[in-house]
Amino acid sequence: MHFVVCIKQVPDSAQIRVHPVTNTIMRQGVPTIINPYDLFSLETALRLRDEMGGEVTVLTMGPPSAEDALRKALTYGADRAVLLTDRFFAGSDTLATSYALAQAIRKIGDAWGAPDIVFAGKQTIDGDTAQVGPGIARRLELNQLTYISRVTKVDAEARTVELERRAEGGTQVLSSSLPCLVTMLEGSAEIRRGSMAGALRAARAEITTWSAADAGITDLLKCGLRGSPTVVKRVFAPAPRAEKAKQIEVKAKSRETADDLIEALFEAKPAMQADLEQLAAGL
Amino acid sequence: MSDAPKTAAAPSRAAMKKELPEHFKAYKHVWVMVELERGHVHPVSWELMGEARKLADKLGVDVGAVVIGAPDAGAREAAAESFAYGADVVYLVENPILAEYRNESYTRTLTELVNTYKPEILLLGATNLGRDLAGSVATTLLTGLTADCTELAVDADKSLAATRPTFGGSLLCTIYTLNFRPQMATVRPRVMRMPERHEGRIGRVVEHAVALEEESIVTKVLKFLPDRSSQTSNLAYADVVVAGGLGLQNGENLQLVRALANVLGGEWGCSRPCVQKGWAPAERQIGQTGKTIRPKLYIAAGISGAIQHRVGVEGADLIVAINTDRNAPILDIAHFAVATDAIRFLPALTEAFRARISPHANDRLAG
Numbered sequence: 020m021h022f023v024v025c026i027k028q029v030p031d032s033a034q035i036r037v038h039p040v041t042n043t044i045m046r047q048g049v050p051t052i053i054n055p056y057d058l059f060s061l062e063t064a065l066r067l068r069d070e071m072g073g074e075v076t077v078l079t080m081g082p083p084s085a086e087d088a089l090r091k092a093l094t095y096g097a098d099r100a101v102l103l104t105d106r107f108f109a110g111s112d113t114l115a116t117s118y119a120l121a122q123a124i125r126k127i128g129d130a131w132g133a134p135d136i137v138f139a140g141k142q143t144i145d146g147d148t149a150q151v152g153p154g155i156a157r158r159l160e161l162n163q164l165t166y167i168s169r170v171t172k173v174d175a176e177a178r179t180v181e182l183e184r185r186a187e188g189g190t191q192v193l194s195s196s197l198p199c200l201v202t203m204l205e206g207s208a209e210i211r212r213g214s215m216a217g218a219l220r221a222a223r224a225e226i227t228t229w230s231a232a233d234a235g236i237t238d239l240l241k242c243g244l245r246g247s248p249t250v251v252k253r254v255f256a257p258a259p260r261a262e263k264a265k266q267i268e269v270k271a272k273s274r275e276t277a278d279d280l281i282e283a284l285f286e287a288k289p290a291m292q293a294d295l296e297q298l299a300a301g302l
Numbered sequence: 303m304s305d306a307p308k309t310a311a312a313p314s315r316a317a318m319k320k321e322l323p324e325h326f327k328a329y330k331h332v333w334v335m336v337e338l339e340r341g342h343v344h345p346v347s348w349e350l351m352g353e354a355r356k357l358a359d360k361l362g363v364d365v366g367a368v369v370i371g372a373p374d375a376g377a378r379e380a381a382a383e384s385f386a387y388g389a390d391v392v393y394l395v396e397n398p399i400l401a402e403y404r405n406e407s408y409t410r411t412l413t414e415l416v417n418t419y420k421p422e423i424l425l426l427g428a429t430n431l432g433r434d435l436a437g438s439v440a441t442t443l444l445t446g447l448t449a450d451c452t453e454l455a456v457d458a459d460k461s462l463a464a465t466r467p468t469f470g471g472s473l474l475c476t477i478y479t480l481n482f483r484p485q486m487a488t489v490r491p492r493v494m495r496m497p498e499r500h501e502g503r504i505g506r507v508v509e510h511a512v513a514l515e516e517e518s519i520v521t522k523v524l525k526f527l528p529d530r531s532s533q534t535s536n537l538a539y540a541d542v543v544v545a546g547g548l549g550l551q552n553g554e555n556l557q558l559v560r561a562l563a564n565v566l567g568g569e570w571g572c573s574r575p576c577v578q579k580g581w582a583p584a585e586r587q588i589g590q591t592g593k594t595i596r597p598k599l600y601i602a603a604g605i606s607g608a609i610q611h612r613v614g615v616e617g618a619d620l621i622v623a624i625n626t627d628r629n630a631p632i633l634d635i636a637h638f639a640v641a642t643d644a645i646r647f648l649p650a651l652t653e654a655f656r657a658r659i660s661p662h663a664n665d666r667l668a669g
């Protein structure tokens with residue numbers, strides 16, 4: 020079995036600052052991490068490999084420094100890492116990204132065997148679009164299985180899979196066939212810790228680095244800015260609210276403070292009392 | 303790289319706008335994909351219908367609703383509702399193969415409708431269904447898709463200006479799909495207001511038959527396991543929400559939040575760390591990676607108001623923060639604040655509300 024896992028290196032968004040004048044993300048000094056959602060897909064792939072045998076290839080598109088994310092994935096136990104990096108990819112939106120990744124996955128298939136399951140993260144924490152996985156699935160004509168909470172069965176011989184998918188109000192139990200594209204739900208797997216041996220191996224491992232041409236991408240019009248139908252016209256910081264919260268004075272007795280707060284609420288929104296009475300009565 | 307904003311290159315690219323290619327000029331009207339599942343329409347579809355109505359009025363075009371489902375499974379009712387919420391035309395596809403959502407059958411159906419009737423704008427909910435479908439349809443059509451928009455507008459040259467938060471809400475960016483059609487966007491539930499419903503409003507139904515054979519659809523739905531009712535909350539759609547954060551010190555104290563929510567007839571929620579610590583189930587999380595809420599009253603107890611939390615609660619009419627720190631970021635968005643220990647204050651507030659609004663509710667059990 021061959022599992023390909025697409026990961027993305029993202030800035031640790033808890034530590035992001037926005038430049039007050041230029042409204043650009045100040046990336047300097049912000050640590051990068053593997054997009055947390057990707058880890059659930061990576062973990063699922065590693066477990067399937069451990070159970071069934073085979074190989075896990077991790078793939079990322081990004082600047083040369085995205086190599087760090089790949090080494091981290093190797094520490095967890097991935098067998099091989101491919102970095103797709105080229106200035107032609109700069110400014111790619113989700114359509115252009117899925118094109119480049121799909122081409123690279125084809126190339127990976129040529130080199131090391133066609134993947135049985137391609138995994139992607141459910142979404143990223145920086146772009147948050149959830150569109151790259153489906154884009155890859157369409158382009159490679161893989162059965163698309165998103166928001167998966169559990170891969171219950173993979174039958175290598177019959178080429179079938181059974182999985183559970185999060186849907187509105189419940190779980191869909193699905194059967195499908197290989198090859199497919201899967202995005203895992205957060206919390207769907209306990210992420211392993213990398214071992215010391217894994218870290219040593221990862222540090223020495225050779226990372227396969229491909230330019231657009233190496234990955235067999237000849238149609239550069241489909242890449243980067245030129246291959247992106249969407250255009251960002253304006254970037255701005257959210258407007259802060261004009262006035263700050265009104266402080267309710269804290270009295271010695273909590274109950275008095277509470278009554279003052281309720282009074283202030285009803286004064287600010289006169290309809291609120293009637294609304295709340297109705298709700299409380301279960302109407 | 304992929305979905306990050308293209309800040310540096312934005313001006314030059316925006317200037318690149320060419321005239322819309324000839325074959326796209328026939329694309330007209332604003333469409334909403336109505337999410338009908340097991341006889342039930344997701345309310346986000348009506349929220350989008352309200353937005354579509356505004357956009358269509360600006361453009362002087364019609365609102366089209368796409369209703370897809372199995373025969374006799376609520377599609378006719380959903381069509382009638384679509385008119386009530388502002389649609390002019392309903393594109394109706396009924397086929398037994400469309401009984402359950404599956405990517406393949408739905409992608410084929412929606413793609414065929416778009417290619418046949420040519421909308422200029424196509425809106426979907428940023429739900430699991432909507433995101434799964436939007437990604438494949440946009441890739442099939444090779445058009446642009448802007449995910450999780452918080453504002454939709456039509457600019458002077460009649461293009462869709464879709465604004466969305468990025469980097470967890472630290473920045474907003476306005477995105478255009480200039481030279482491709484349709485312009486696609488998804489919007490999360492509760493980000494847009496529910497429009498008014500006009501009983502008896504009617505429109506035109508276009509029935510469309512798609513050729514689908516079950517044999518050609520690889521993925522099968524073996525079973526649907528509905529959530530136990532205890533798992534499902536109405537958090538996103540509640541009129542009153544009380545939520546707790548790390549300031550409550552431990553999981554047991556979330557009971558204080560539940561008790562207040564109960565007296566108010568509302569729902570309870572929490573910040574992300576409470577879920578990570580196992581104090582509350584994931585579906586109670588409010589914020590960027592949880593639920594977006596839009597209540598009349600939101601009470602946040604022991605929550606600092608980090609940007610990822612804030613983006614999920616900004617739509618609330620009235621926000622109360624109970625926080626010992628007078629400089630906590632939540633005060634930037636709260637209307638009222640009480641700088642006190644939430645663990646002591648919540649029971650008092652619960653009692654005070656009980657006395658004010660539900661004098662007969664003494665027999666209602668908290669929790």
Ligand SMILES: Cc1cc2nc3c(=O)[nH]c(=O)nc-3n(C[C@H](O)[C@H](O)[C@H](O)COP(=O)(O)OP(=O)(O)OC[C@H]3O[C@@H](n4cnc5c(N)ncnc54)[C@H](O)[C@@H]3O)c2cc1C
Pocket residue numbers: 031032033144470546547548549550572573574575576587588589590591592593603604605606607608609610611614624625626627630642643644645
């Ligand atoms: C990618 C990403 C996605 C995220 N998504 C979400 C999300 O969807 N939702 C979310 O909520 N967070 C999210 N977060 C986390 C977010 O950044 C914050 O870490 C989190 O919201 C903080 O939770 P908190 O306010 O409960 O805790 P803290 O930030 O620790 O705040 C606790 C607050 O309680 C106050 N306090 C302490 N003691 C008391 C007391 N006795 N009485 C009253 N007040 C007291 C403190 O003054 C403080 O303001 C996300 C983070 C990342 C990186």
